Amino acid sequence: MNTLYNMKIDVVKVAKLANLPISDKEVAKLEDQLGETLGFVDKLNEIDTSKVEPTQSVAGLENVTRDDEIEPSLSQEEALKNAKDKTNGFFTVKAIFDES
Amino acid sequence: MNLNNLTIKQALDGLKKKEFSSQDLTRSCLERIKNLEQKLNAFVTICEEDALQEAKRADEAIANGVDKPLLGVPFAIKDNFCTKNIKTTASSKLLDNFIPPYDATVVSKLKDAGIVILGKTNMDAWAHGSSTETSDYGTTKNPWDLNNLPGGSSGGSAASIAADETIGSIGSETAGSIRQPASWCGIVGLKPTYGRISRYGVIAMASSLDCPGPLTKSVEDATLVLNVLAGQDKYDATTSPKVVEDYTKNLGNKIEGLKIGVADDYLENAEEEVRQKVEDALKQFEQLGAKIIRIKLFDPRYAIAVYTILQRAEVSSNLARYDGIRFGFGRDKFGDEAKRRIMLGTYVLSAGYYDQYYSKAQKVRTVIIEDFKRAFKEVDVIVGPTAPSTALSIGASKSSSMFGEMMDILVEPSAIAGLPGISISCGFSKGGLPIGMQIIGPQFSESLILNVGYQYEQNTPWHKEKPKI
Numbered sequence: 001m002n003t004l005y006n007m008k009i010d011v012v013k014v015a016k017l018a019n020l021p022i023s024d025k026e027v028a029k030l031e032d033q034l035g036e037t038l039g040f041v042d043k044l045n046e047i048d049t050s051k052v053e054p055t056q057s058v059a060g061l062e063n064v065t066r067d068d069e070i071e072p073s074l075s076q077e078e079a080l081k082n083a084k085d086k087t088n089g090f091f092t093v094k095a096i097f098d099e100s
Numbered sequence: 101m102n103l104n105n106l107t108i109k110q111a112l113d114g115l116k117k118k119e120f121s122s123q124d125l126t127r128s129c130l131e132r133i134k135n136l137e138q139k140l141n142a143f144v145t146i147c148e149e150d151a152l153q154e155a156k157r158a159d160e161a162i163a164n165g166v167d168k169p170l171l172g173v174p175f176a177i178k179d180n181f182c183t184k185n186i187k188t189t190a191s192s193k194l195l196d197n198f199i200p201p202y203d204a205t206v207v208s209k210l211k212d213a214g215i216v217i218l219g220k221t222n223m224d225a226w227a228h229g230s231s232t233e234t235s236d237y238g239t240t241k242n243p244w245d246l247n248n249l250p251g252g253s254s255g256g257s258a259a260s261i262a263a264d265e266t267i268g269s270i271g272s273e274t275a276g277s278i279r280q281p282a283s284w285c286g287i288v289g290l291k292p293t294y295g296r297i298s299r300y301g302v303i304a305m306a307s308s309l310d311c312p313g314p315l316t317k318s319v320e321d322a323t324l325v326l327n328v329l330a331g332q333d334k335y336d337a338t339t340s341p342k343v344v345e346d347y348t349k350n351l352g353n354k355i356e357g358l359k360i361g362v363a364d365d366y367l368e369n370a371e372e373e374v375r376q377k378v379e380d381a382l383k384q385f386e387q388l389g390a391k392i393i394r395i396k397l398f399d400p401r402y403a404i405a406v407y408t409i410l411q412r413a414e415v416s417s418n419l420a421r422y423d424g425i426r427f428g429f430g431r432d433k434f435g436d437e438a439k440r441r442i443m444l445g446t447y448v449l450s451a452g453y454y455d456q457y458y459s460k461a462q463k464v465r466t467v468i469i470e471d472f473k474r475a476f477k478e479v480d481v482i483v484g485p486t487a488p489s490t491a492l493s494i495g496a497s498k499s500s501s502m503f504g505e506m507m508d509i510l511v512e513p514s515a516i517a518g519l520p521g522i523s524i525s526c527g528f529s530k531g532g533l534p535i536g537m538q539i540i541g542p543q544f545s546e547s548l549i550l551n552v553g554y555q556y557e558q559n560t561p562w563h564k565e566k567p568k569i
Contacts, residue, residue, distance in 0.1 A: 018420075022439065047464055091426055
């Protein structure tokens with residue numbers, strides 16, 4: 001059992017946020033493993049970053065744009081090629097709203 | 101002479117002089133693959149029919165005097181690069197049925213340059229690892245010792261090069277995935293500056309870190325591939341507009357007066373044998389006229405924490421698209437490692453924790469970047485061991501849920517700072533396993549680190565060694 005970190009991660013809640021199916025058996029294992037990782041990254045608190053700006057990207061680029069012109073791209077058929085369910089040239093997904 | 105043993109340079113020379121054909125080269129590689137794959141498992145998909153057809157077309161083009169930089173040369177491509185009409189899985193069963201409708205920019209550039217695609221190489225699933233053991237298609241073995249791992253995540257590419265199953269290969273690195281398997285397999289691995297090569301069409305791991313790059317038999321080969329791949333891409337807004345130079349131009353430059361920085365912190369994180377061989381390499385550099393300067397670098401252990409948070413956060417975001425609707429199977433097909441990383445990433449980005457973890461990691465990232473900038477005011481390049489050890493045995497990656505990040509301690513800082521790094525062989529352990537040394541430079545200094553690597557390589561015997569597989 002991880003002793004470095006006192007806070008327990010709410011694994012069930014995080015799994016819901018991450019849209020990941022996890023079994024009851026996995027919950028305890030993940031609690032331990034994620035706790036171990038968090039304990040490790042705690043090390044960062046040793047560094048004073050009060051006067052430091054976060055780095056968003058090392059590329060050093062800003063506002064990379066292109067003209068708003070239509071160019072050749074995937075055909076509808078190509079885009080649908082790997083889909084599990086298709087209907088009339090659309091991706092089929094689970095219903096969000098009830099019909100009532 | 102077995103044609104599959106050739107380097108890219110030798111293959112191009114031989115094709116030009118009509119000593120052999122692209123079909124000869126391709127058949128030789130396919131033969132080698134056929135003989136070894138049961139033992140080695142470096143490939144997920146082998147494209148025998150298509151490769152022979154591409155080779156035939158290449159031979160016709162050569163006969164017609166067509167001149168392309170890699171015309172007729174067989175390549176192996178890591179399975180996280182989208183290849184049109186060729187199954188692409190990122191070594192995960194979740195994508196077992198995925199056939200990309202387009203080529204990654206790296207792939208289309210290589211095709212334009214005339215390569216023959218032998219197949220797609222094995223990797224850690226989703227590039228989540230430093231062993232290739234987390235692949236859903238079985239682990240790849242190390243050609244130098246089949247009981248050992250090849251490293252990862254570009255383990256299949258590295259093994260296929262070391263075992264001469266191919267002439268050239270492509271991999272990718274987020275933090276170590278090119279350099280570390282190159283060092284464990286005794287070959288050359290180049291991670292370019294972030295943004296030097298397009299990530300378009302690469303199955304994303306961590307978008308602020310991912311870098312495609314070559315794994316090759318020689319430093320010169322790496323320059324030939326970099327010449328083809330480098331450059332701004334309109335499909336990847338993070339690619340650099342910096343002009344692409346001819347990376348072969350400066351290979352022959354002498355390195356007298358070159359200032360090489362060495363950090364004790366890095367050496368101390370390596371095993372005795374590895375440390376010794378790197379120290380020997382430093383003496384070799386001195387004989388070539390370079391000056392060794394001991395420098396202090398930011399403790400690499402902090403880089404592990406920074407990398408763990410940033411990478412896992414970005415992974416959780418990038419892997420959100422795999423919902424089984426537009427492609428692939430459902431999220432229940434994710435393996436344990438992927439689930440772990442997605443969970444940790446989701447957590448550190450969630451409400452109430454973002455500042456404590458992700459924002460903090462981005463600030464320490466700035467500290468690491470500034471630390472390297474300061475160091476490069478004193479020295480031209482930094483040299484150190486690539487990995488803390490030689491290739492570990494099969495099963496080693498299961499020892500800790502942080503295995504990958506711990507293995508990559510020596511490459512994470514430069515990856516976080518977006519710097520280019522090359523790993524080349526600097527000797528062998530008592531057990532006959534390759535030891536790798538890395539040369540790191542400032543952003544866009546590929547020419548310099550390739551030059552330094554080439555000078556070392558040409559003055560040492562290691563690159564001529566082959567595994568007895």
